[in-house]
Amino acid sequence: MEILSDNNQKIKELAKLNMSKYRKEMKMFLVEGAHLVNEARLANVLIEAFSIDTKEGYTKISEKAMKKLCHTDTLVSEIGLCKMLDKNELSNKILILDAIQDPGNLGSLMRSAKAFGFNTIVLGKGSCDIYNDKVIRSSQGAIFKLNFITSDLVEFIPTLKDYLVYGTNVRKGISVSDCKKNGKIALVLGNEGNGISDKVDSVIENNIYIPLENVESLNVTVAGSILMYEFRGANNEK
Amino acid sequence: MEILSDNNQKIKELAKLNMSKYRKEMKMFLVEGAHLVNEARLANVLIEAFSIDTKEGYTKISEKAMKKLCHTDTLVSEIGLCKMLDKNELSNKILILDAIQDPGNLGSLMRSAKAFGFNTIVLGKGSCDIYNDKVIRSSQGAIFKLNFITSDLVEFIPTLKDYLVYGTNVRKGISVSDCKKNGKIALVLGNEGNGISDKVDSVIENNIYIPLENVESLNVTVAGSILMYEFRGANNEK
Structure with missing residues (x-):
């Protein structure tokens, strides 16, 4: 388990994903809240999960860092870094x-x-x-x-x-x-x-x-x- | 045609309708934009219409007064004062x-x-x-x-x-x-x-x-x- 301060270089990189341009460049995006983090995990697109609490399977980050990353007014306690899928086959x-x-x-x-x-x-x-x-x-x-x-x-x-x-x-x-x-x-x-x-x-x-x-x-x-x-x-x- | 300044008492009264409590008390509400003003007129619930332009059927108000009344970031040019209907019969x-x-x-x-x-x-x-x-x-x-x-x-x-x-x-x-x-x-x-x-x-x-x-x-x-x-x-x- 890693602990990241809000000035950590990684948090700064992640915060960039709030801009569409960087999401496209890096082919990654963030999701907020336990439900979406779980769904991302089930769909095999979760790269890393972050929490303000100490939890297995999550990288712990400070509340201040979480605030930098999330959009919602009420602070979420979990956030997930996901990869964009590049599938091109067409469904029926x-x-x-x-x-x-x-x-x-x-x-x-x-x-x-x-x-x-x-x-x-x-x-x-x-x-x-x-x-x-x-x-x-x-x-x-x-x-x-x-x-x-x-x-x-x-x-x-x-x-x-x-x-x-x-x-x-x-x-x-x-x-x-x-x-x-x-x-x-x-x-x-x-x-x-x-x-x-x-x-x-x-x-x-x-x-x-x-x-x-x-x-x-x-x-x-x-x-x-x-x-x-x-x-x-x-x-x-x- | 009447011209109202933004400090006019009427504008102040109308601005109160942005609060739910006053809407309920006065049984009136505001709608923004030409489409909704027209719909309100057709439905016979329009009490008075206001515009920042000189137009027949509209009371002219200043842009500043309009800004006090409307919610949208882009200034609408028309706003309508409507009455709440009190119907109690049930439809099928x-x-x-x-x-x-x-x-x-x-x-x-x-x-x-x-x-x-x-x-x-x-x-x-x-x-x-x-x-x-x-x-x-x-x-x-x-x-x-x-x-x-x-x-x-x-x-x-x-x-x-x-x-x-x-x-x-x-x-x-x-x-x-x-x-x-x-x-x-x-x-x-x-x-x-x-x-x-x-x-x-x-x-x-x-x-x-x-x-x-x-x-x-x-x-x-x-x-x-x-x-x-x-x-x-x-x-x-x-």
């Missing part, structure tokens, strides 16, 4: 996100994606950073179990030749209850305010929508999750 | 929330409730304030079209004699695909971290869950919205 069901910007939405969508077997998430330009601390918290551990690809969607979508690609442009879609659900599926969700961009829309042939009684719209996380739920029976893989 | 589908605490969750649930015909929302103890600015923003106007009741759920739920009341206690529920969906429905959702409290659970006979392929859980807004979606065909009213 794919969730494609065109510029989702709210971290809470991205995290909750990860949770739903995992729950309904959309094990690959493809993020286009202008998307929120996957390893943002709020995304990680909202994902509740789903982030460790998914495969992420960052790509230009206008180039990526046409490569999905054996997939049914469904956009969510309500102006030209058919009801999700009427669409084909067997085979490989890719579901494209758009930005919170603007929906799917025109450029991305131009490479998508089929669109689906959720039939609503009223003229209301739904939050993008809710809409995306209901659509993924509708495809829950299709082509599941472990 | 009711959403009951046991201590939902996150404003974004509450607002998004309002949006889904309106979209799927759950036109009454009943809030138990420990729930987030309905007229919190983040709730209003996330609700995207659904807040003006719903009927809210605040009540002790342990007393309220047993009064729903002609409703099918469904809790969401996963340990003892049946799949939502197998439950009865005709008749009047009340759906009870629990707190983000702890679910439905033991006391509320004790007055609920039937529970339902969403069948998931994996052992994952869903965000409460997502879970609640999928369940309301499943009841979309039941007993709709205009």
